[in-house]
Amino acid sequence: MAEKQPAVRMRHISKSFGQVKANHDVDLDIYGGEILALLGENGSGKTTLMNMLSGIYFPDAGSIEIQGKPVTIASPKDAFEHGIGMVHQHFRLVNVFSATENIVLGLDESEGFDLKAAAEKIHAICEAYGFDVDLNQKVYEMSVSQKQTVEIVKLIYRGADILILDEPTAVLTPQETEKLFAVLRNMRNDGKAIVIITHKLHEVQEISDRVVVLRKGENVGEMITAESTTQQMTNMMVGHQVTLNIERPTPVDPVERIRVKGLTVRDDEGVLKLDDVSFSAFGGEVLGIAGVSNSGQKELLEAIAGLQGVESGSIQYVGDDGQVQELTGKDPYQISSMGVALSFVPEDRLGMGLVGSMSITDNMLLRSFRDGKSIFADRKAPRELAEKVVGDLEVDTPGVDTPVRRLSGGNVQKVLVGREISSSPSVLLCAYAVRGLDVNSSYLIYDLINKQKQSGVAVVYVGEDLDVLLELCDKILVLCSGKVSGIVDARSTTKNKVGLMMTRLKGGEAA
């Protein structure tokens, strides 16, 4: 393959955002008929590098050649003209448009505006690669995986033969991921060049032909997937030896902490989000919650935390002395004044968890501003806490007075988790605690969760990566459209079984 002409040749690419060097002197070759995995920790510059190829950013220095010809890519339009298409993490689709309208958007074909003809052409593409799309469906009615399919079809319709996918599997179920990979293989066999950005090493193993690793904005090496192990990849990515196994201490004397009975929740529009959910969470155990995105995970945690109105059912807290307290219908302030130490790491970090424009110290203060008798808030303790969290969790920040919005996603999450754990909770609720985090930071978070578990905290962990759920949790509660489709022992179940339970209604028919 070495003599083959690369589809894309990037040389000495550099890009800075203010003081931060996102990419520094990166060389990268992308070949047709090959799936390349771009691997790296958070902030290692993978997405930035690909954004430069797709015209979102413009490189500060360096050159790009497409099929051997030097090109300048100044806008997404230029990228299309060179056959480069990118599926972003946040889909670039207009919600109120149909699939067809989205696919033809932005094309100026001289033959006029004919949606019917376009639909036929799209249909042919879908047949050829095995996509499953309803062309007249509006985007806001689609599932995440359908939206992603529309994105990919859109790129092919535009004649892209270099496809970049930014963490395409983050929001998919294992079954949907399988389907995506099948399509990607079809496209590779058709001679297209595919770049996939991901954190998940087992997927790199499964789908890619070649791996390029970025670290701190630089290309630190590449390897042929078939000849390497996940351990080698991780070492290259992190730059030193790491252990990849999540340790799972056996629970010691689990005691019941949270008892949920017949919980039913509707959202503002009256849609049933949780239907008769019952379970118990035990101190000293990690209870995983699995489910396709939007199956009621968010509502479940928010109901326990007192942020979501409950239609029927009860949520109870069992204290150390066996005393049972009712949490149903209480708001977070009432819950904490009852002496229940509940910590919540919400899904929406900067929306619900932290205030983006406030400094790390001030965000710590949000938890403690009621303490003390003085009318002035005590800023000393939060500052010390902020320094401790920054030190312990290796938060990459210029200082504790930096607004959290300026930090990268992983660092924001560390600040949030650090704050929640510091209040020594007896119940810890985590939603997607490692979403968007690289391997190193993720393991740090798993470690923290395990430490909490060992000190007797009842941890409820909503996750999307089934492999992690199976390794980290003691029990897994599987949600399917707001119903409990089962609670399984994480040590004895399999990924496939949980995956099927997540889609029980559909999976049942198929089985």
Place this chain on the structure above:
Amino acid sequence: MFDFVSFIPRAIAQSIPLLYGSTGEIITEKSGNLNLGIPGVMYVGGICGVIGSFLYEHSFEDPSQMNAALGILIPLICCLVGSLLMGLLYCFLTVTLRANQNVTGLAMTTFGVGFGNFFGGSLIKLAGADVPSISLSTTSGLFRTTLPFAGSLGDFGQMFLSFGFLAYVAIVIALVSSHVLTKTRIGLQLRAVGEDPATADAAGIDITRYKYVATCLGCMIAGLGGLYYVMDYANGVWSNDAFGDRGWLAIALVIFTIWRPNVSILASILFGGLYILYLFIPTGTDLAVKELYKMLPYVVTIIVLVITSVRNKRENQPPEGLGLPYFREDR
């Protein structure tokens, strides 16, 4: 019996400025710009037309010597240029400099009304009239020319053919806008810009250009509403503040018609009718009751706002990117 034959033409005449304003604002909002400066733009459109025709009309000893084509073209062009400049100002502030759209719009309304009253006042002084208004009866006569056979068609002629050409232009513009927005590539791309600029940008659409063109075009259309008001509805008489709050009603119409210019044709007639209903309801000498009837269009607007905000069909919602500035490298 309610006098429909005289009510309907007056309702329609009343509705035309609203239709211009709402069509202009719909096109603007579809690009994601919430231009609350529309009332000001309509004022500027009106006064610019008045300035043009005042200077032209007063360059003759005897206004009846005027060239008919120039008599129409000069105010028309002055009006379009005046509103275009307002549109460019709004775009420069909100698109290029990314200023807050609400504040910019409100400032432009204040500015436009002040601009109109200032130059209106100057012209009144220049004219040296006894009453605080300027009368441009010759120009207005040109604008109010109707089809020659309209008068011979009885009630039908009076109800539907008794208007100057600007009224029919308004309806044509509304129909064409509807067609362009829903049925053409340009419309699709414009809607994409207003719904989700990041997506439109990634699809290779020039966001800045679409926003500028749509907003400026919208302002020019809205400006025509001001011109129609002075030249046709008010018979060429400009007096300060006479245009009133029709600009705000036009913006309310945008929501009432759920961003559809073709629906706006009928809706604006409804609003126009409500606006003058008090003149047709026998209220006797009790002026207080008359004042209550004058509230009708505003009451309906409030009711409509309540109803539209509880309806939750996605297609009927405002463009998702409405009011938000767009910057590509903003993460």
